[in-house]
Amino acid sequence: MGNLSNNFYQKKLPSISIIIPTLLADNTLKKCIQSAVKLNYPKNKITLIIVDNGSKKKFSKIFKKIFPGIKILKNKINLGFAKAVNQAINKFPRDYFFITNDDIVFEKKSLLKLVNFAKTRDEVGICGGQQLNIKTHNFLAGGKNFSFLTGRQTTLENAKEPTLCDQIDGCTMLIKKEVIKSTGLFDEGYFPAYSEDLDLCIRTKRNGFEIFYIPDAIFYHHLAHTTSTFTLNDIYYFGFKNRLRFFIKHANIFQFTSFIIFHYLLTMPIRIVFRGEPIFIPEINAILWNFKNLKKTLTAKV
Template sequence: MQFYSPVVNRLFSHYFMRFQILAILLKRIIHHGGYDRLNSCNPCNSWFILPTMTHPSHSPLVYCIVLNLNGLSVIEEALSSIQKMTYANFRTLVVDNGSSDGSPGFIRERFPDIELLETGRNLGFGGGNNVGMEYALNNGADWIFLLNNDIVVDKNLLSELMDVGLDEKSSGALGAKIYYYDEPDKIWFAGGNINFFTGLTTHRHIRMIDTYENEHVQESDYITGCALLIRASVLKKVGLFDEVFFPSYVEDADLSMRIRHAGYKLRYVPKAKLWHKVSSFSGGGLTPLKIKLRTAHSLLFFRRYARWYHWLTMPFFILLGSVIFILRQGLKGNWTLIQALFAGFAQGIRKVSSQVVSKVQ
């Protein structure tokens, strides 16, 4: 039965169509958290322009924390890319870890809208980030995003991560796909594996060209601290970085394990992307300090989290890996690296014996 005349029908259809478009736009606002992002994709821009809103109240507040130590040569590109991210509600905080290269003054002058904390001395990776995380938690952060100072981010990085974090309530922390800055198609991190039977922590697909199409969100054993997004409520429950891992290495794996044991998932989001100037942060290649710290802190980490049956095989693989390392470096004449390996074992044993290792069953 026809209830309306053709003229009334056309008028009804016309205004009903506009009502549907308005409903779709409002739905996008609620889901994506920003008016400004809609203006660029609004199919009806000619008749309906939405006002720009930078920090809508319904969008969770993310604190982006960038730890800096003498990063004057890299910090500008990192902060410039971070400030261009499309996510609607975030603040950027730089924690300066005792720089002597003038970078704090440069940051104040070049980025006056970015918050800056100065520790006055090098507190290490964990200690410096802990200062920033405490500040963020005290200032209402819903999520905390840890970032290295030697990275360049895709503008949609945080939006992609938050889309997954908000959809997957079991997510305690999220990580992105990280490429080498100098080889922008080569993967540095695409999720992490921890093998307690061999005593190895590894980056998935490291040094491989990215040919992975239609890659889905995946669970990860750990998330690298280079780009680590953590739910604030989870952080309050499990605690901050353990500063026993001073000055650096393995503290991100330790925090990841605590998040997992609290019942939350770690998720790798392949659509979230950034590029890491790997050598500028670590000094490039193998160094005695790096070998010593990684060896010592790995011993402490596996002593803390491995179960008894893992130790049936782990010592063999640790010994095998050490012998191979010694032979390779000995043939190259790198005796300082071999000495650093033994120093790392000694330091790790001392740390294990001096710590009350809380086993999580």
């Protein structure tokens, strides 16, 4: 009777596309795929998609042995995180989409815990889990709240129960298909990465859905593996460029003014003078990029 009940339950579970963009296509990605194989979720309900953003590596045969049926999309160059994810969403539509990175390792029940929470609540559009350092198992990241006045994010480190929040990181993000239909895809203007997950979450909330952080859904994260292909200057530049674009797109005049004052008159001088961070040139280049692309950003404004 138990097996019959379990089989019926598994048949009721939604189909999921697990989407993994990769720049490196290395052994870390292999570990991610191996952990996906061990997920406590029906294999016939999972479509695993690797989006190769220009790695120049031939790995199809290796990964297909690990996860039969794996789908691989190859791009000749790095098209950015958002575009890579959008390609997979469009090509492999399912009931749910789980967006992750190639440096994530799944805890066996992580995906099931997210799905079980989301599928019983119509108002939930996006939910995500807790990230732990893969070496120390210390807390690394989780759901976040966001201030439009300062641009600062507050991580919900002490949450023990499912908690409403403003943002889920794009490496542990479960999205219902209804969100994609009503809110749209990831904004590809946030090239190559940073702030595209916050943008989608804010648009999703404005469309009436809720965002939840589920702390008992555990994922293990390699530190800075994905961004290891970027220089420090790149990380500063892309981060500043996309955060400023986000504010131009989403903030009202009061929020935008508050952010500019807080960031450029307080945060930036502290980081340069007291911390010695080489952010001045990347900041200037980020401002210039946003001036140059202002018309495009305003066109995307919601």
